[in-house]
Amino acid sequence: MEDQRVTLLPVRVVGGVTVAAARGRLDHLTAGALGAALAPLLAGCKAGSPALLLDLSAVDYMSSLGLRTLVVASRQAAAQGGRFAVAGMQPLVAEIFAIARLNLVMPCYVDVDGACAQLA
Amino acid sequence: MKKVVFWGTRGSLPIALTADAVRHKVMAALTAANGRRFASRSELADFVDGLPFATAGTFGGHSSCVEIVTGGPEHIICDMGSGARPLAQAKLAAYGAARPQVYHVFISHLHWDHLMGFPFFLPMYIPGNRIVIHGCHDRLEEAMRLQMRAPCFPVDYSQAGATIEYHAMTPGQPHAVAGLTVTPHRQLHAGDSYGYRFAGQGRCVVYSTDSEHKLEDNGERQGFIEFFQAADLVVFDAMYSLAEAVSVKADWGHSSNVVGVELCQAAGARRLALFHHEPVNDDEQLGRLLDETRRFEAITREGRAPLEIISAYDGLVVDL
Ligand SMILES: [Zn+2]
Ligand SMILES: [Zn+2]
Numbered sequence: 001m002e003d004q005r006v007t008l009l010p011v012r013v014v015g016g017v018t019v020a021a022a023r024g025r026l027d028h029l030t031a032g033a034l035g036a037a038l039a040p041l042l043a044g045c046k047a048g049s050p051a052l053l054l055d056l057s058a059v060d061y062m063s064s065l066g067l068r069t070l071v072v073a074s075r076q077a078a079a080q081g082g083r084f085a086v087a088g089m090q091p092l093v094a095e096i097f098a099i100a101r102l103n104l105v106m107p108c109y110v111d112v113d114g115a116c117a118q119l120a
Numbered sequence: 121m122k123k124v125v126f127w128g129t130r131g132s133l134p135i136a137l138t139a140d141a142v143r144h145k146v147m148a149a150l151t152a153a154n155g156r157r158f159a160s161r162s163e164l165a166d167f168v169d170g171l172p173f174a175t176a177g178t179f180g181g182h183s184s185c186v187e188i189v190t191g192g193p194e195h196i197i198c199d200m201g202s203g204a205r206p207l208a209q210a211k212l213a214a215y216g217a218a219r220p221q222v223y224h225v226f227i228s229h230l231h232w233d234h235l236m237g238f239p240f241f242l243p244m245y246i247p248g249n250r251i252v253i254h255g256c257h258d259r260l261e262e263a264m265r266l267q268m269r270a271p272c273f274p275v276d277y278s279q280a281g282a283t284i285e286y287h288a289m290t291p292g293q294p295h296a297v298a299g300l301t302v303t304p305h306r307q308l309h310a311g312d313s314y315g316y317r318f319a320g321q322g323r324c325v326v327y328s329t330d331s332e333h334k335l336e337d338n339g340e341r342q343g344f345i346e347f348f349q350a351a352d353l354v355v356f357d358a359m360y361s362l363a364e365a366v367s368v369k370a371d372w373g374h375s376s377n378v379v380g381v382e383l384c385q386a387a388g389a390r391r392l393a394l395f396h397h398e399p400v401n402d403d404e405q406l407g408r409l410l411d412e413t414r415r416f417e418a419i420t421r422e423g424r425a426p427l428e429i430i431s432a433y434d435g436l437v438v439d440l
Contacts, residue, residue, distance in 0.1 A: 104361075
């Protein structure tokens with residue numbers, strides 16, 4: 001059976017960009033786990049260091065708390081002079097993103113390759 | 121409870137339509153008509169009624185004031201924003217000065233946009249009327265008097281002809297008022313605000329404005345789910361987008377449409393009214409916000425019963 005908890009998959013580096021992929025539902029039960037998993041990556045997301053890209057292609061649901069986790073991450077990166085972006089949202093997640101106006105507060109890319117080309 | 125009447129729905133500051141906005145609406149209506157001729161007034165009225173609300177109507181600009189009509193002899197009002205003025209006019213037209221009335225006013229908090237209509241609430245000047253102001257703030261009476269003190273206002277509070285009483289409520293405790301059970305709930309806002317849950321006659325209405333939600337606080341979330349539980353109508357502070365509410369406008373004391381939908385879904389509420397509209401948002405923006413909120417509810421429904429979503433506007437009457 002598919003794991004319904006959100007998980008952060010192993011980090012990979014694509015063209016000089018740190019890519020972390022999340023999977024599953026990002027809601028009030030799982031947002032804390034994602035925040036904790038992102039914390040060490042965010043700590044290194046500073047001026048001069050590689051951009052941090054969160055691949056959301058395997059995330060199929062996002063609640064307000066999940067959205068907040070991403071805003072907090074994006075603001076932490078910005079405060080440190082680093083760059084944080086998301087990519088690969090499924091259509092419904094992209095719609096939720098737009099309704100919550102998150103697309104106005106962080107860079108959102110259609111796919112990981114396109115994002116890496118921009119962020120490298 | 122029979123219905124809810126929205127007299128003021130704008131957040132923070134009353135606004136008015138500008139000439140430019142009216143011109144924009146006329147142009148949009150004429151564009152939609154596309155040269156069509158109308159055989160009768162009723163045909164024209166049907167056409168106008170079919171236009172988008174942002175073209176043929178307006179959300180209005182009065183600050184918070186909502187009436188709950190119980191069908192009983194006493195009146196129930198939430199907040200005394202500038203919407204209290206048209207409410208007062210309607211009551212005077214209905215009852216005249218010769219028929220004294222009882223008004224129960226529930227005050228969410230003491231910020232000016234929620235009190236500024238009181239000096240214009242004509243029943244306060246008419247002897248025989250009884251006004252009971254309910255609230256949870258220690259300084260409630262002081263705040264009501266303060267805004268009518270010279271040099272801020274020409275008529276002092278002491279000129280009131282009506283009997284004005286204050287009733288201190290306790291958050292979390294049910295209170296019996298005018299045949300209803302009213303329970304206040306403490307909310308996160310500068311100086312605290314309180315929501316009110318009105319239950320009676322088999323119906324339940326929650327008035328919850330000027331309330332920020334800390335999404336990471338699960339205890340707070342559970343408290344609101346209980347507060348909104350199975351409500352027929354939840355009037356909700358949807359002033360900001362979620363992104364604003366958790367970033368640049370965090371700690372400004374307001375919430376978003378997205379959080380309103382989620383809490384109402386979790387609480388099994390029947391209907392959500394977006395309220396305390398951001399003064400910067402024009403009718404078209406508020407119309408889009410309503411469409412988007414309905415879409416958000418639909419794509420996050422996950423097998424629950426549908427939640428009906430409306431956007432409150434000055435003059436809206438909701439049958440319960
Ligand atoms: Zn307000
Ligand atoms: Zn306020």
